[in-house]
Amino acid sequence: MDSATLRIEGQYDQLQSVRDLINQAAENAGFSSKECYACQLAVSEAVENIIRHGYGREVENKIQVTVSTEPGVLNVELTDDAPPFNPTNNRKERQWSIDDPPIGGLGIEIIHSIMDDVEYSRESGRNHLSLQKKKRASSESTD
Amino acid sequence: MDIQTQEHKRVVVVTVQGRIDSATAGEFEDTLNEFTQQGKNNIVLDLSNVDFISSAGLRVLVTTRKAVKGAGGNIVFAGSSEQVLETLEIAGLDVLFEKYSDREAAIGSF
Numbered sequence: 001m002d003s004a005t006l007r008i009e010g011q012y013d014q015l016q017s018v019r020d021l022i023n024q025a026a027e028n029a030g031f032s033s034k035e036c037y038a039c040q041l042a043v044s045e046a047v048e049n050i051i052r053h054g055y056g057r058e059v060e061n062k063i064q065v066t067v068s069t070e071p072g073v074l075n076v077e078l079t080d081d082a083p084p085f086n087p088t089n090n091r092k093e094r095q096w097s098i099d100d101p102p103i104g105g106l107g108i109e110i111i112h113s114i115m116d117d118v119e120y121s122r123e124s125g126r127n128h129l130s131l132q133k134k135k136r137a138s139s140e141s142t143d
Numbered sequence: 144m145d146i147q148t149q150e151h152k153r154v155v156v157v158t159v160q161g162r163i164d165s166a167t168a169g170e171f172e173d174t175l176n177e178f179t180q181q182g183k184n185n186i187v188l189d190l191s192n193v194d195f196i197s198s199a200g201l202r203v204l205v206t207t208r209k210a211v212k213g214a215g216g217n218i219v220f221a222g223s224s225e226q227v228l229e230t231l232e233i234a235g236l237d238v239l240f241e242k243y244s245d246r247e248a249a250i251g252s253f
Contacts, residue, residue, distance in 0.1 A: 012166035037226055044197050048165045101205050106198035106234055113233050
């Protein structure tokens with residue numbers, strides 16, 4: 001199993017470095033380019049949520065991003081010292097019409113749409129969000 | 144992210160390049176608001192060269208769509224990158240926006 005850790009400040013201009021890390025790891029896990037993009041999107045949404053809703057604003061506090069891969073599997077763990085914030089608690093029922101589309105709550109829905117497993121825990125005064133994505137059996141590495 | 148705007152007689156064309164996420168969505172929103180606040184509610188978006196868009200960008204698209212539709216206008220796409228289409232599809236919002244293959248067709252839809 002390969003793994004890597006990145007520590008960023010809770011600033012939106014750090015998001016691209018997280019996405020680059022995730023893209024590289026997803027490629028290493030053998031994901032298709034479409035799956036790599038989806039993984040970047042899900043993790044970016046999770047980090048944006050930590051900054052916006054966990055800390056409530058951009059901060060200098062560190063967010064730790066740990067990725068580990070094995071063939072066909074990407075695991076990501078996000079750790080931060082914001083007040084307790086469980087993003088999975090904020091899911092809303094998505095019953096909407098074309099005349100009244102949703103504006104809030106899109107980020108967490110995107111995360112759940114993409115990742116196979118989303119788990120939150122609070123340990124030693126820190127938030128831990130674990131995300132797992134498994135490669136689809138039918139996906140091709142070139143799509 | 145780079146934004147270019149072009150005003151035609153009845154339509155505004157907004158071309159975005161780069162990434163639309165929480166770092167850049169505010170600038171994107173300000174640009175679109177500038178037009179809608181002037182009553183320019185027919186908007187063509189060229190997102191062909193957007194290589195990443197998160198829900199922060201989708202929120203701008205959805206709120207702008209609501210504003211222009213409420214004022215009798217519309218916001219349509221003249222070309223979208225695969226990444227834009229992918230994010231819209233994952234969020235289930237791809238049905239909200241009419242998509243045209245090129246700028247002329249999009250402008251002609253108004």
